[in-house]
Amino acid sequence: MTDTAIGLSGLALLFLLLMLRVPVAFAMFAVGFGGIWALDSLTSALSLLGSESFTLASSAELVVVPLFILMGNVATETGMSRRLYDAAYAIIGQVRGGLASATVLGCGGFAALSGSSVASALTMGRVSLGEMDRYGYDSRLSTGAVAAGGTLGILIPPSTGFVIYAILTQQSIGRLFLAGVLPGLLLLALFIATISLLCRLRPGLGPTGPRTTGAEKLRALIGALPILSVIALTIGGIYGGLFSPVEASAVGAGLVILFGAVLGQLSLRRLWSATRDSVVTTATVMLILISAHLINPFLALSHIPASFGALLEGLALPPLAVLSLILLCYLVLGCFLEGLAMLVLTLPIFFPVIIALGYDPIWFGVLAVLVLEMGLISPPVGVNVFIVKSVAPSVPLGRIFAGVLPFWGAMLVALVLIVAFPQIALLLPETMID
Template sequence: MSIGAIGVTGIVILLALLILRVPVAFAMFAVGFVGIWILNGWNAATSLLASETFTLASNPELVIIPLFILMGNVASVTGMSRQLYDAAYAIIGQVRGGLASATVIGCGGFAALSGSSVASALTMGKVSLAEMDRFAYDPRLSTGVVAAGGTLGILIPPSTGFVIYAILTEQSIGRLFLAGVLPGILLLSCFVLTITLLCWLRPAFGPKGPKTDASEKLRALTGALPILVVIVLTIGGIYGGFFSPTEAAGVGAGAVVLYGFATRRLRARALWIASRDSIVTTATVMLILIAAHLINPFLALSHIPTVVGEALAALNLNTLGTLVVILLVYLVLGCFLEGFAMLVLTLPIFFPVIIQLGIDPIWFGVLVVLTLEMGLISPPVGINVFIVKSVAPNVELGTIFRGVLPFWCAMLVTLAILIAFPQISLILPDTMMN
């Protein structure tokens, strides 16, 4: 069997294992380790496993992952996410569809703490779905907005998706965080506009909520002040040059823990549970990264990236056309694969092509992360849809998928805008980090 055939066989086996729901890290580890063993010998495979595991475990940049995850978990336990939602609801809840818009804004705010789409969908689902049900919102809108709003957690910094992309491509985490700010705000705005249009076309989708007076609005905004302070302290500290992303993660995690103890909303047992969940999530991410550093050399040894690059060149497309083809591949894969699996599987193949074409890797990172978001609500996998289903067991899965369709279209429009206007992604990193 030729080297190229071994590479293709490895990819087919990997896809089959992922479809069979074998954990991503174990599937990539098996294929990468055995593939290197076949192509380069047992000693090379074992040596690479040992060296890459140590290198990743000793990488100080990866400290950002457990710290930001802990910050999001503690914020959820202390009710900070609920306070942000209440503030948004007090301001815009009285307009038609306002409760759904408040949910999206709450998801965006919580995303700026947790960096996790699953955590955002789960937390805001628990907070908002009962309220929207109480005001007779159509289940398609209520569940769809939570599933779609939760995806903001992977785009609005701090984003775990950006951290993984940065590690795999050796790009700056700080630049990627800056690049995600305006696209995140743009996507959030498109979601709010989608809600407004849906409720204008079908008023029964989102009835008006009760009016709140100025004192109630002020009280709600005051309640949301702690979470806003933490967001400004961490994200603003990065953008202002006061903290590195890792330092900001430590400051943010420490701030929410101190706030929890000061307000007596955080008990020792709750902190233990939040810490344990953070460790489990971090271990999962670390296993995926270690496996990624085994699958990447296997793909390089089998010349798969070179073959793909030559195939794309043979299409005689311009730079924009090649970029669109690559993003279409991500959109299709998003229907079947989990986001981290897609990053680890495809970046070693596509990233050399992107660099060769002269495409800005930071801009490409934003586009890739946005396509990963779309995969979070795309059938049949759509993990955010299943998260919402677990919070709203009485709503049919098909109803939730129909509910996310308008928001998926809004994400597609946002992707087109970001492709047409790269400076939306690049203006902040280019002006604040040069």
């Protein structure tokens, strides 16, 4: 059996394990460790496991993961995420479809705290679905807005997807975070435009909400000031060169805890709950990264990335056509694979091709994360759709998928725009103060 045949067999086994719902990290670990053993030796597999585990566990860059996750969890425990929604609700809730737009804005704000799409969808779903139901919103629009808005958590920094991409491709986490800002705002604007268009075409989808006075708007904004200031300081600090991403994560987590304690909203029980959830999520991310560092050398030993690159080179396609094929592969795989697993599996194969074509790796990182977002609401896996289903069990799954379809189209528009105009992603990283 040739090395490439062993590699392809390993990938087939990996897909089978994932379809059987084996946890991503364990499936990749089994295939990566077993593949290195088969292609090299047991000694090499054990040595690589020990060295990579230690290297990752001692990596200072990865401190951003637990600290940003802690920041988002504390914000949820103390009700800061609710006040983000309340502020957006007060400002635009009175227009047709305004509650759905406020939900998307709340998701965008919470994304800038948690870096997690699942956490954004779950938190905003609990906060907003009841309100939209009370005002007679069509369940397709309300659930679709929550599921799609939650995907902003993997694009708007701090993003776990960007951290994993940076580690796997040896790129700057700070530059990737900044590269996600303008695309994230673009996608946020497209989501709101989609809601407005839907409600204009079918007014019954999103009735007008209650009007608020200027004083009520001001009060809601003041209530959201603590968390808005944390977001501005962490992202602005990275852009201005005041903080590294690691320092920004520490400042953000510390400020959220401080605000919660000073305002009397963070008890020891809530802090313990937020810390425990952060540890569990961080352990999951670390296991995925360790298993990824076993999959990558296994694929290299099997020569699959080199063979794939040679195949594309033999087709003599223009660079844009190759990029389109890669993005199409991501869109198809996103229908079946969990996002981070797809990133780990595909980067060793696709990334060398992207570099060989002369594309900017930071720009491609934004494209890769954006297509991962699209996978989060694509059937049949659609993780965010199932998260929303858990919050709104009375809404049929098919109705939720119908609701996310217009937002999926908005994501496709964003993808085309970023491919056509790379400066949307590259403007901030190129002006960042080192």
